[in-house]
Amino acid sequence: MNSLAGVIPPLGKVTALKYLCVTENFLSGSIPPSIGNVSSLHSIFLGQNKFTGLIPESLSHIPKLMELDLSVNSLSGHVPLSLYSMPSLKYLNLGSNGLVGQIPSYIGHSLPNLQFLIVQSNILAGLIPTSLGNASNLQVLDLSNNSMHGPIPSLGSLSNLRQVLLGMNQLEAHDWAFLSSLTNCTQLTKLSLEGNMLKGSIPRSAFNLSTSLKLLALGSNQISGTIPVGIRNLVNLTFLSMENNLISGSIPPTIGNLHKLFILNLSKNKLSGQIPSSIGNITQLGELSLDDNLLNGNIPSSLGLCLELLQLNLSFNSLYGFLSEELFAGPPHFLGVDLSHNNLTGVIPEDIGQLGNVVLLNVSNNLFYGGIPGVLGGCFALSSLRMEGNKLQGQIPASFHALLSIQYINLSRNDLSGNVPKLFENLAMLEKLDLSYNNFEGPIPTGGCFQNSTVVFLDGNKGLCSRSSTLALPLCDGTPDINHHVPLLLIVIPWVTIASLLLLIWFVITLWKKRVFEFPQWDNILSMFPFFAHPKRREVQTFPRNKETLKKVSYGDILKATNCFSSVHTISSTRSGSVYVGRFKYDKSLVAIKVFNLNEPGAYESYFIECEVLRSTRHRNLMRPVTLCSTLDTDNHEFKALIFKFMVNGSLERWLHCEYYSAMPERVLSLGQRICIAADVASALDYVHNQLTPPLVHCDLKPSNILLDHDMTARLGDFGSAKFLFPDLIVPKSLIEVGGTIGYMAPEYGMGCEISTGGDVYSFGVLLLEMLLGKQPTDEMFVDGLSLHKFANSMFPDRVAEILDPHMVHEEHQLCAEVRMHSYIIPLVALGLSCSMESPKDRPGMQDVCAKLCAIKEAYLESRG
The missing domain is CATH 1.10.510.10 (Transferase(Phosphotransferase) domain 1)
Incomplete structure (x- = not known):
């Protein structure tokens, strides 16, 4: 991409050009017919520009043209029939335009060397030509997202076929013979038929497709019948989607044989019975969607063995029973969990708090009893927490303070009680807090999100009161009236101001006499005044570099930032130490905290050499700590850590x-x-x-x-x-x-x-x-x-x-x-x-x-x- 704009000038006098490549630019206007006069061209790549108008027929006059890419433009009209009659053409990509018309019936005979036919995302109609079965070199056939209709022809004679992408059309399958024919295509890796009008049961022979098949997409059709047990034969599948169909029966246990699956989507069908425990054998599973079915029984604890699971959606079923602790015992990789609209009972297991990277947790409309587990505070990256419409009891645990990235909390319509915790004031990312229709009582906090009545919802809590008029709640008894204190303030403020000025003058004179030219630390300033003295606490040992002053961080600060060095916060661990992610209460930015294992040989040396690098270097491509901590822990053992800016990528x-x-x-x-x-x-x-x-x-x-x-x-x-x-x-x-x-x-x-x-x-x-x-x-x-x-x-x-x-x-x-x-x-x-x-x-x-x-x-x- 060179950010080229304007139009392509005439190329009539160019005689030796072999490659014309101007993709990913801003070229506009029509494609000049003069390109067809450059007979030396082998490859033309004009994709990803802003070309409009018709495809010039003159392009078919180039005798040795092997590659033609006009994709991702705004071309319109019919494709010149002469383009389909170029025996030298191997690569034809006209995708993502506004082309109309039909693919000629003779294309399989007129393009004998064609390897790639890509015309997806146009307005092409008509039938898929049966002659494509004669294009013996064809490797990729992509006709997806058009208006093709009718049956899918047999393609079993194409031994080189690797990808068949026919999704988002109006194709039909009367006897599924085309699918059975594909069993001869031993190199097939992708088969996409989603979003068509395929009906009836999938024949058992279909699951004798090549073991090289990695993607099978059959979603959004009208497929009925059951999932054959023969699905176990597709051992290299990484993507299987059959959602939004009419498939019934149970999920066959043999699906656990697909050990390489990363995405399994069977949602919006009529599947019944229990979720087979064999799914736990698919340890690389990243997304499991079984929502909107008729599944019942318990959620199998074996799902806890799927350590790479990122998305889990079992909502809108008839699942019942308790949530197994093993289900959430694996590494905290979840991005989304939706167990809503089932009949689950019991308490929420405490191990659910290990979902350190959850961005959506929805367990609403079930029958959970008991309080909210305090371990939920370990979900430091949680951005949305929804538990509304249950029967949760007890108080909101103090560990909620660790939900550093939380943006949306909805605990409405439960039986929660006690005071509204002040910890919500410190959740700087919080954009909506809904605690309505519970049994909270007492005064509500006044800082943070509570200063904005549009983001806090407290309706239906009869015992709540407010110390200010920001929220529409009754004032608490004994709320001070600031107007009564105005006369006192008028007396006190002038004397405090005068005293402060005198102290400042005395301080400047003292510094001048001592010839102190560098501004001292704030703690040193306060220590010069006995009435500002405070008990000494364990603080960071800091040192300046180039007259910089590092932030002071205590062991307690690090303990809170890492949730007591929770495994949820752990980025990596080695023999010499561990690295944690966290956020200090006074800073919105995430940090990486490297804690040294001083019991291991060489740990001291590693710590001191990194400190020396901090002192001696400054370069944009070096990781430099923002501060450090050298102190004693709560057991009086030596503690050393370095704090870095968190690298998000x-x-x-x-x-x-x-x-x-x-x-x-x-x-x-x-x-x-x-x-x-x-x-x-x-x-x-x-x-x-x-x-x-x-x-x-x-x-x-x-x-x-x-x-x-x-x-x-x-x-x-x-x-x-x-x-x-x-x-x-x-x-x-x-x-x-x-x-x-x-x-x-x-x-x-x-x-x-x-x-x-x-x-x-x-x-x-x-x-x-x-x-x-x-x-x-x-x-x-x-x-x-x-x-x-x-x-x-x-x-x-x-x-x-x-x-x-x-x-x-x-x-x-x-x-x-x-x-x-x-x-x-x-x-x-x-x-x-x-x-x-x-x-x-x-x-x-x-x-x-x-x-x-x-x-x-x-x-x-x-x-x-």
Whole structure:
């Protein structure tokens, strides 16, 4: 994308152009017919612009045209029939326009080399041509979101077929023969038929489809019958949706054989019986939607084994019984839980408070008895809490103060009692609080959200009163009338003002006499006045850097911010310590709190080296603590912690290898993002190597130690193993003393060589190759002497495209592959190879590496606008 605008000029005099690539711009007007005169063209990519008008018929005059992409524009009218008669065409993408008409019946014969036919999201009508069964090279057929009707033809003769996407049309299936024919397509990975007019029962033979099938979407049809037990054969399915149909019967226990499922959606059907406990065998399940059915029985506790579950919706069924504690005993990954409109009984299990990342919790309209568990306060990331319309009793627990991100609380229509807690005043993100129709009594708080009558609802609590007139409640007995105190204030305020001025004058004179030029700490100012003295408490040891003053944080503050170091708040744990996420009561921003395990060897050294880095450095790409805490805990044991700004996008490792963490492959980095991140890390290393005296070596550079801020700016962190290169630095006697991680550690360290900046350069080279190839240096493929460096070098430069991270390649548009390869990817791989050379003398310095990366970054950003 170059932010190009305007129209494409005539190209009549261009004679040697092979690739025309202007995707993702703002070009408008009509596509000039003169493009058809450029007979040398092989590829035309005009997608994602603002072109209007008709597709020029002259495009079919280009004799060797293999790729044509006009997608995501505002083209209209009919597709010229001559475009369907170009034997050289392999890739045709006309999707997301306003095209009308029909696909000609002879297309399977006239486009014998066609591999990709993508015309989704248009207004095409008519039948799907049966001749497509003769397009033997066809790999992707996408006709979704049109007005196609009639039966789906047999496609079983297409042995190369990988994707069939026919959803959101008006297609029918009289005998489902087309589905049975697809069992011959052994490479089929995606089959999408949702939003059509498919009726009747799915034949058992349909579940003999290729075991390579990963996506099966049959939702929003009129499918009836039952789910066959043969569904167990589709062992590689990751996505199965059959929602909004007329499917009846029970969920077969064999569904537990689909161990790779991430999304299972059977909602809005007529399913009955119990939820099979075998679903707990699908341990990678991320979303389970069974709402709007006729299911009954208990919720199986085996669902607690689905440790990756993000969304759970069992609402609008006839489920009954108690909620099992095992159901919520797993890691706190939930984003949404909806158990509403069932017949569940008993108390809400305390383990539900472990749902640290829940953004929606809805258990309304059931029959829960008992109070709200205090452990709910552990849900620090909870943004919406709905428990209205139950029979909850007791008081609101004090642990609600830990709901730091809460925006919406609805506890209305229960039997809650006691006072309205003042803790609601401190929930800075709270936008709506509904406590109406309970049995609360006494005065309500006056601060925070209670100052705005439009966000607090307290109707139906007869015992409540107010000390102010902000909310429409009766005034509490004994509420002071501020008017009675006005005369007293008129007397006191002048004397207090005069006394304050005299004290200030005396204070300035004292400082002048002592020649104190730096402004002292506020605590020191107060200590000069005995009447302001307060009992000394355990506070942070802070130290200035460049005349900065760090915030003071006590052990108690950290204890409250982490909910007593709850596992819900834990980001990561290692032998040397743990990192927690939390928020201090005086600050709205989330922080990461690194607590050192001082019982482990080397923990003290790690703490002090990070403090020294804090004192000595300042760079936009370095993680620097905002403050620290060095004190005693409640058992008088030494306690040391560093507090950092929370990096909302996590570590680079979680982006490069997301399949190990969230099973959500859509969370990937584009080539441009990888270039920018690599340049950020190189800049940080250049700074610590060449701009500090003495130089600083990180010693443990790897993706998990690179954090990404909200704008994807990379920051190098975890300097616990770092070493300043003092002249008298002792050569480490073992790899343990060096620190570092296998795979990223420079090979010379294993031979007893001294620590040097070249070791960081080696680690950076490995990191850069990992970012491009998507493979860790410890991948199981690297055996018998093969390493990431040797693997990349063996394919360099001619076959580099074969080994790139497939997510990065797919995310970038294939149209400019040649330019992208030679201008950016090959230079990046070459740089990674030079940095990861076995001999330190063969590696460049970080100053040169940083300069090359910055040049690549600037060229890339300039080309993308």
